[in-house]
Amino acid sequence: MNATGIGAAVRRKEDQRFITGKGQYTDDVNRAGQAYAAFVRSPHAHAEIRGIDTSAALAMPGVIAVLTGADLAADKIGGLICGWMIHSKDGSPMKAGAHPALAQGKVRYVGDHVAVVIAETALQARDAAEAVSVDYNVLPAVVDPAKVKGATAVHDVAPDNTVFSWQLGDKAGTDAAFASAAHVTRLDFINNRLVPNAIEPRAAVGDYDAGTDSFTLYTTSQNPHVARLVLSAFIGIAPENKLRVIAPDVGGGFGSKIFIYAEETVCVWAAKRVGRPVKWTADRTEAFLADAHGRDHVTRAELALDAKGKMLGLRVHTIANLGAYLSTFSSSVPTYLYAPLLSGQYDIPAIYAEVDGVYTNTAPVDAYRGAGRPEATFVVERLVEVAAREIGSDPVAFRKKNFVSKFPHQTPVIMNYDVGNYPAAMDKALELADYKGFARRKRESAKAGKLRGLGFSAYIEACGIAPSQAVGSLGAGVGLWESAEVRVNPTGSVEVLTGSHSHGQGHETTFAQLVSDRLGIGIDQVSVVHGDTDKVQFGMGTYGSRSGAVGMSAIVKALDKVIAKGRKVAAYVLEAAESDIEFKDGRFTVAGTDKGLAFGEVALQAYIAHKFSGQELEPGLKEGAFYDPTNFTFPAGVHICELEIDPDTGVARIDRWTAVDDFGTVINPMIVEGQVHGGIAQGVGQALLEGAHYDDEGQLVTASFMDYAMPRAGDLPSYTVGMTVTPCPSNPLGIKGCGEAGAIAAPPAVINAITDALGHEHVAMPATSQEIWRALQRMPTQMAAE
Amino acid sequence: MTTVSMTVNGKAVSADIEPRTLLVQFLRENLRLTGTHVGCDTSQCGACVVHLDGQAVKSCTVLALSCDGATVGTIEGLASDGALHPMQEAFREHHGLQCGFCTPGMIMSAVDIVARCGHHLDEQTIREELEGNICRCTGYHNIVKAIAAGAEAMGASSPMQHAAE
Numbered sequence: 030m031n032a033t034g035i036g037a038a039v040r041r042k043e044d045q046r047f048i049t050g051k052g053q054y055t056d057d058v059n060r061a062g063q064a065y066a067a068f069v070r071s072p073h074a075h076a077e078i079r080g081i082d083t084s085a086a087l088a089m090p091g092v093i094a095v096l097t098g099a100d101l102a103a104d105k106i107g108g109l110i111c112g113w114m115i116h117s118k119d120g121s122p123m124k125a126g127a128h129p130a131l132a133q134g135k136v137r138y139v140g141d142h143v144a145v146v147i148a149e150t151a152l153q154a155r156d157a158a159e160a161v162s163v164d165y166n167v168l169p170a171v172v173d174p175a176k177v178k179g180a181t182a183v184h185d186v187a188p189d190n191t192v193f194s195w196q197l198g199d200k201a202g203t204d205a206a207f208a209s210a211a212h213v214t215r216l217d218f219i220n221n222r223l224v225p226n227a228i229e230p231r232a233a234v235g236d237y238d239a240g241t242d243s244f245t246l247y248t249t250s251q252n253p254h255v256a257r258l259v260l261s262a263f264i265g266i267a268p269e270n271k272l273r274v275i276a277p278d279v280g281g282g283f284g285s286k287i288f289i290y291a292e293e294t295v296c297v298w299a300a301k302r303v304g305r306p307v308k309w310t311a312d313r314t315e316a317f318l319a320d321a322h323g324r325d326h327v328t329r330a331e332l333a334l335d336a337k338g339k340m341l342g343l344r345v346h347t348i349a350n351l352g353a354y355l356s357t358f359s360s361s362v363p364t365y366l367y368a369p370l371l372s373g374q375y376d377i378p379a380i381y382a383e384v385d386g387v388y389t390n391t392a393p394v395d396a397y398r399g400a401g402r403p404e405a406t407f408v409v410e411r412l413v414e415v416a417a418r419e420i421g422s423d424p425v426a427f428r429k430k431n432f433v434s435k436f437p438h439q440t441p442v443i444m445n446y447d448v449g450n451y452p453a454a455m456d457k458a459l460e461l462a463d464y465k466g467f468a469r470r471k472r473e474s475a476k477a478g479k480l481r482g483l484g485f486s487a488y489i490e491a492c493g494i495a496p497s498q499a500v501g502s503l504g505a506g507v508g509l510w511e512s513a514e515v516r517v518n519p520t521g522s523v524e525v526l527t528g529s530h531s532h533g534q535g536h537e538t539t540f541a542q543l544v545s546d547r548l549g550i551g552i553d554q555v556s557v558v559h560g561d562t563d564k565v566q567f568g569m570g571t572y573g574s575r576s577g578a579v580g581m582s583a584i585v586k587a588l589d590k591v592i593a594k595g596r597k598v599a600a601y602v603l604e605a606a607e608s609d610i611e612f613k614d615g616r617f618t619v620a621g622t623d624k625g626l627a628f629g630e631v632a633l634q635a636y637i638a639h640k641f642s643g644q645e646l647e648p649g650l651k652e653g654a655f656y657d658p659t660n661f662t663f664p665a666g667v668h669i670c671e672l673e674i675d676p677d678t679g680v681a682r683i684d685r686w687t688a689v690d691d692f693g694t695v696i697n698p699m700i701v702e703g704q705v706h707g708g709i710a711q712g713v714g715q716a717l718l719e720g721a722h723y724d725d726e727g728q729l730v731t732a733s734f735m736d737y738a739m740p741r742a743g744d745l746p747s748y749t750v751g752m753t754v755t756p757c758p759s760n761p762l763g764i765k766g767c768g769e770a771g772a773i774a775a776p777p778a779v780i781n782a783i784t785d786a787l788g789h790e791h792v793a794m795p796a797t798s799q800e801i802w803r804a805l806q807r808m809p810t811q812m813a814a815e
Numbered sequence: 816m817t818t819v820s821m822t823v824n825g826k827a828v829s830a831d832i833e834p835r836t837l838l839v840q841f842l843r844e845n846l847r848l849t850g851t852h853v854g855c856d857t858s859q860c861g862a863c864v865v866h867l868d869g870q871a872v873k874s875c876t877v878l879a880l881s882c883d884g885a886t887v888g889t890i891e892g893l894a895s896d897g898a899l900h901p902m903q904e905a906f907r908e909h910h911g912l913q914c915g916f917c918t919p920g921m922i923m924s925a926v927d928i929v930a931r932c933g934h935h936l937d938e939q940t941i942r943e944e945l946e947g948n949i950c951r952c953t954g955y956h957n958i959v960k961a962i963a964a965g966a967e968a969m970g971a972s973s974p975m976q977h978a979a980e
């Protein structure tokens with residue numbers, strides 16, 4: 030193995046700037062003469078706007094302009110879009126209400142954008158925003174997704190507040206499976222609403238150059254090219270060739286920075302209106318109010334078993350809260366990113382899922398780390414655990430009995446699992462977790478007056494979000510390939526331009542490792558360029574754990590072309606037949622001889638072009654590629670949570686966390702383990718701590734880090750992370766993707782452990798100490814038995 | 816506007832500011848020291864931690880005017896003569912950062928933890944001491960390892976300071 034190649038735990042190249050304070054995040058960007066934006070946001074969840082009086086604000090010091098929805102309309106700036114079409118059971122298209130970047134006549138959630146103030150300083154803009162007087166006619170708000178029918182319509186296009194009523198699977202076949210079942214397990218639960226809370230708040234700097242009539246937008250984005258496409262083709266800011274979008278260092282995304290929001294739209298548009306660069310940076314309260322939230326499902330799920338404990342069928346009904354507007358990919362999350370994963374790791378002959386997507390007067394809900402797959406995994410792994418307990422089966426044996434064991438495996442819900450080894454991951458996890466010692470540890474806890482429990486989660490996810498034809502047939506508005514360009518300089522150093530975007534994933538290191546591995550050069554000779562639409566031609570960005578499986582595969586394709594061209598150049602220089610040229614360990618050699626050239630020498634020859642004519646071969650060494658995979662990838666694994674509950678306080682303390690994941694080929698194990706750690710923390714956060722709550726009037730009562738419990742170091746254990754490897758057959762590197770696994774696996778593992786400790790099943794997420802303590806009060810006899 | 820003067824990373828600085836200017840705004844906007852970050856508005860996340868007269872403070876919760884005459888250290892001033900501080904080195908070595916946004920505050924807090932709690936830090940101490948710093952990316956596992964290693968390295972690289980504790 031090359032010391033900086035595939036599989037090496039190389040330290041990250043990007044770290045130097047971050048540990049010295051030299052990172053360049055969007056809020057660190059300052060343009061000469063910039064002004065600052067502050068948004069006037071709705072204090073009401075639902076109201077008509079009868080009038081907006083901007084005169085007092087305009088008279089305030091430093092104020093340059095106050096702009097409203099009427100100004101946007103006058104400039105023919107279009108609304109925000111949802112890029113995934115979902116059709117209801119009856120074939121009708123989803124009901125998408127208009128989503129203007131600044132309100133037109135109505136506001137639909139607390140934090141909705143009413144107007145923008147642009148001033149000389151950020152503080153002046155804020156002061157003036159408070160002086161904008163809006164005359165509201167407050168309307169009744171609907172907040173609970175289970176009670177939308179009959180409530181005041183959020184959008185006129187959806188009088189019953191239902192965006193779509195969608196289904197997947199075979200209803201009749203599934204009903205028949207239930208009719209013949211020996212045992213049925215039923216669960217009703219809420220998958221709690223979360224706020225992504227990347228620690229870098231969203232920000233934007235819009236700039237307009239009147240000399241070239243072109244715009245530049247610096248923005249906290251996971252996919253700057255898609256942002257440019259939407260801002261250009263749908264919102265109408267400027268043609269793509271007149272709009273440059275730069276996503277510099279981005280401080281975490283977790284999905285929330287995929288979407289095209291009102292604020293960046295307004296900043297780039299207003300830059301031309303006021304003739305000044307316009308900067309906006311969210312404070313945390315704005316992030317809570319107006320970033321797209323995650324999850325928020327109300328679900329009833331049932332699992333049918335035969336008399337021998339084999340799974341016969343799965344039936345699910347979910348109400349998915351989509352919030353007040355359809356965010357960029359919101360419609361795909363509770364549908365095609367959710368229901369196709371309901372087979373889990375199991376061979377289930379019949380599955381039927383119904384999903385009602387509904388409007389409420391709350392912030393838009395869209396993809397958050399895992400996006401649909403954590404919700405599916407929670408359904409499956411809670412049902413499986415409870416079913417095992419109900420029929421008196423060991424949860425490991427019950428899972429193993431029902432695991433998919435032959436590949437490829439076609440599930441009843443679209444997915445074709447290509448490869449995996451589920452029992453191997455389970456066995457390894459049991460060993461790493463010292464499962465055998467659990468009974469003893471439980472006794473010891475009991476002696477100390479504590480309740481110990483253990484919970485499993487055998488998850489599967491679908492990553493890569495591709496191929497394009499497949500997602501197109503499911504309603505996606507875009508193709509989901511990735512692009513790459515490899516530019517070799519005459520001295521042999523390399524620039525890789527990628528459409529993937531790094532916001533913590535370490536691409537500058539892992540992508541360089543790939544190049545180092547393939548070309549036999551050191552990673553210091555490789556620079557990775559991303560996040561700028563003027564530099565990288567196009568790209569679909571980073572989400573759905575797709576940068577390895579899709580983004581790196583595009584780089585492989587381009588590297589293959591570089592090597593093929595290098596072979597041609599070497600053949601001329603070495604005066605040998607091209608078919609005799611071999612490339613290995615960074616050298617082109619003539620087979621069977623010691624004649625050869627280093628990669629750098631061939632690069633130089635390609636540029637000086639003295640050994641071949643332009644008719645024979647084009648000079649230069651630069652290749653590009655677009656890569657579209659043949660299937661999704663299917664990472665899978667087993668996480669085991671072991672925890673101890675103090676019955677006096679209800680506090681659950683996680684004692685051990687064991688994760689065994691199969692991500693296929695791993696480029697950098699250090700980085701992959703880091704992704705697993707971070708995912709687990711977010712999943713544990715969902716299970717134990719985090720919950721976004723709106724009151725009945727639609728006020729977000731958890732809109733700060735003092736009210737919304739983010740996982741802190743003291744809430745979490747150290748993790749034991751192991752891996753199994755079955756290389757993915759649908760991409761050249763065998764990569765499956767690792768970015769979301771922890772967040773997908775963790776919540777049911779935690780809840781299964783808590784319910785195991787308590788000995789009963791009714792615990793809601795987040796299982797705060799209060800929730801657990803209440804559950805304990807409902808079961809006094811249980812405690813006496815311990 | 817009021818004039819404020821202080822020493823930041825060893826340099827005397829002075830500026831006319833609005834009295835309500837926070838220390839973090841002064842550092843970021845007036846001095847363009849953008850390594851210190853803002854992650855919240857309720858003094859919870861610790862992305863803004865700097866050293867004020869040798870102690871870690873959340874610079875989002877300190878008025879710049881109240882620092883008149885004070886000595887302030889930020890992440891930009893931690894490395895000396897081009898050599899990384901042992902705590903910076905430890906964060907890189909142990910992969911204690913992903914997106915890097917919480918990192919300056921984490922490192923400044925970590926250095927302060929060592930100053931208060933010594934060079935031999937167990938896991939529980941580190942986790943409790945990190946109460947005021949939120950990271951959304953790493954799950955803390957590698958931050959904890961980095962701080963333990965960085966603390967040891969600080970002890971090894973400055974035996975004098977160690978003896979003085």
Ligand code: FES
Nearest residue numbers: 854859860861875
């Ligand atoms: S910005 Fe200071 S604590 Fe969050």
Ligand code: FES
Nearest residue numbers: 913917950951952
């Ligand atoms: S590394 Fe991203 S928030 Fe800590």
